[in-house]
Amino acid sequence: MVASKIEEIKSGKLSAAENVRGFLSVIEKENRKINAFIYINKNAVKEAEIIDKKIKAKKAGKLAGLVIAVKSNINVIGMPISCASNTLKDYIGTYDADAVRKIRQEDGIIIGMTNMDEFAAGGSGESSAFGATNNPAALGLIPGGSSSGSAAAVAAKMCDIALGSDTGGSIRNPASHCGVTGVKPSYGRVSRYGLIDLSMSLDQIGALSKDVYGAALMMEVISGRSENDAVTFDEKVPTYTEEIKKPAKGLRIGISPMFKKLCTNPNIYSIIEKSIQELAEKSASKIGEVELKYVDLAIQTYYPIAYVEFFSGTRKFDGRKYGRKIEESCGEEVLRRILGGREISRAEHHGRYYRKALIARNLIAKDFEKAFSKADIIAMPTVPSLPHKIGSKITPQEMYAYDAFTIPANLAGVCAGVINVGSIRNIPVGLQFMAPAFKEDVLFRVMAGLEKINKAKV
Amino acid sequence: MEEEKIKKQAKEIMDEFMKALEKLEEKEQEFGSERKQSLRDARPKKCSPEFSEKMLKNAPKSKDGYLVAEKKKW
Numbered sequence: 001m002v003a004s005k006i007e008e009i010k011s012g013k014l015s016a017a018e019n020v021r022g023f024l025s026v027i028e029k030e031n032r033k034i035n036a037f038i039y040i041n042k043n044a045v046k047e048a049e050i051i052d053k054k055i056k057a058k059k060a061g062k063l064a065g066l067v068i069a070v071k072s073n074i075n076v077i078g079m080p081i082s083c084a085s086n087t088l089k090d091y092i093g094t095y096d097a098d099a100v101r102k103i104r105q106e107d108g109i110i111i112g113m114t115n116m117d118e119f120a121a122g123g124s125g126e127s128s129a130f131g132a133t134n135n136p137a138a139l140g141l142i143p144g145g146s147s148s149g150s151a152a153a154v155a156a157k158m159c160d161i162a163l164g165s166d167t168g169g170s171i172r173n174p175a176s177h178c179g180v181t182g183v184k185p186s187y188g189r190v191s192r193y194g195l196i197d198l199s200m201s202l203d204q205i206g207a208l209s210k211d212v213y214g215a216a217l218m219m220e221v222i223s224g225r226s227e228n229d230a231v232t233f234d235e236k237v238p239t240y241t242e243e244i245k246k247p248a249k250g251l252r253i254g255i256s257p258m259f260k261k262l263c264t265n266p267n268i269y270s271i272i273e274k275s276i277q278e279l280a281e282k283s284a285s286k287i288g289e290v291e292l293k294y295v296d297l298a299i300q301t302y303y304p305i306a307y308v309e310f311f312s313g314t315r316k317f318d319g320r321k322y323g324r325k326i327e328e329s330c331g332e333e334v335l336r337r338i339l340g341g342r343e344i345s346r347a348e349h350h351g352r353y354y355r356k357a358l359i360a361r362n363l364i365a366k367d368f369e370k371a372f373s374k375a376d377i378i379a380m381p382t383v384p385s386l387p388h389k390i391g392s393k394i395t396p397q398e399m400y401a402y403d404a405f406t407i408p409a410n411l412a413g414v415c416a417g418v419i420n421v422g423s424i425r426n427i428p429v430g431l432q433f434m435a436p437a438f439k440e441d442v443l444f445r446v447m448a449g450l451e452k453i454n455k456a457k458v
Numbered sequence: 459m460e461e462e463k464i465k466k467q468a469k470e471i472m473d474e475f476m477k478a479l480e481k482l483e484e485k486e487q488e489f490g491s492e493r494k495q496s497l498r499d500a501r502p503k504k505c506s507p508e509f510s511e512k513m514l515k516n517a518p519k520s521k522d523g524y525l526v527a528e529k530k531k532w
Binding site for chain 2 (some may be wrong): 077090091092094095215294299300301303304318319321322323328332335336337339340343344352353356357359360363395397400
């Protein structure tokens with residue numbers, strides 16, 4: 001796991017270069033089958049050797065020697081930032097995103113760029129122009145999306161930690177399907193500078209890792225105010241890796257009766273319910289109902305916002321400065337959102353769709369605010385159903401329904417995390433926690449508490 | 459799927475979603491969040507020659523350090 005890997009590297013048992021070589025060998029063997037990576041950094045070993053010198057001189061940072069995969073919509077200088085689209089197939093990053101810059105400052109090694117749903121507009125990992133990503137935990141099934149490659153890379157042991165982006169569940173959904181840990185920070189916690197936007201008022205960069213420690217460490221590194229992103233806040237960033245050592249005790253765990261109704265697979269709900277009860281028992285916590293009146297309108301609220309903001313954000317892809325004109329080179333779902341966004345933002349509709357969705361968004365955010373006055377944490381499923389077989393024909397509405405439990409956190413701007421709590425026919429199931437905005441410390445403490453309980457059972 | 463069909467489908471999805479939101483009471487609301495300091499200092503940043511070079515490498519056409527684009531095509 002990540003904490004023990006850091007110890008091995010620090011003590012000299014494992015060098016950064018050996019760590020990189022180990023992952024490169026797994027990628028070499030497995031990537032053809034999994035399709036988690038679109039691009040591999042050919043200089044990774046050389047970069048690791050430089051970091052090894054810093055480790056020996058005891059001048060290395062928090063991520064020293066750890067191998068990091070980056071989603072293909074986050075800018076890394078010199079690497080292809082394709083958003084898994086033919087539109088940006090040949091686009092090479094001209095600068096580092098703030099998150100990437102911070103990773104480098106702490107001596108993490110970028111191993112490559114991961115596969116994803118085209119422009120992050122999807123929830124299955126199938127809409128990439130570079131082919132679908134396979135689920136390492138359940139081969140033949142979708143890994144979830146849109147951070148499909150990042151979740152699959154972590155699950156297939158191709159990296160220590162991965163960066164993803166989450167607009168409506170794009171980190172948490174694949175984390176759940178691949179059986180890994182995934183965290184979406186509060187809106188404004190991590191700089192979006194260098195992230196190619198899907199929906200600018202909802203996007204956040206977050207982390208995927210095998211364990212809570214890895215996700216906490218990455219969030220500790222990439223969080224904080226940036227001059228480059230006007231919506232980042234000046235909130236102090238706690239040392240999450242220290243926070244998770246504190247026990248999660250005497251919590252008020254909130255659940256809503258609506259969750260059971262929205263969870264289309266009752267077996268998933270049973271696993272989630274059992275896990276919440278176990279956590280409550282072992283942490284001397286109380287489970288209480290919270291009222292979330294509008295949570296069943298999350299999908300209908302999210303998509304008009306996402307369509308309009310995506311349409312607006314993609315106007316830069318006109319093929320003049322770089323890439324190709326998006327409408328002429330993108331896949332079906334991306335085109336649906338562009339055309340739909342253009343249509344509903346036309347002057348003749350007087351903002352009917354977008355404004356109505358913003359009103360609903362406000363109500364959902366207020367719902368959560370109230371709920372968090374009665375609960376420290378809210379627990380629920382991550383995805384209402386199991387992942388489908390790669391290549392299955394499903395309607396856009398069916399695909400959108402996968403986001404029913406994840407979207408509310410983006411609409412409310414709160415933080416959320418997913419941890420594996422079991423499986424159905426060997427297909428992983430993740431439990432999702434939501435905590436108030438900028439309370440990632442509470443979120444990580446609870447996730448680490450549950451991880452400990454689960455480990456003790458094995 | 460052809461463009462017209464996709465557009466029609468997208469509009470139908472949006473209309474279906476709007477029906478679900480219609481029941482919500484529409485009040486004048488303010489959107490956004492309060493913050494102490496909303497503007498950063500206006501400090502112009504110099505563009506390094508290396509950045510320009512990298513940027514122009516992504517361009518379909520460039521000449522003498524400038525981007526070449528067709529006029530009046532948009």
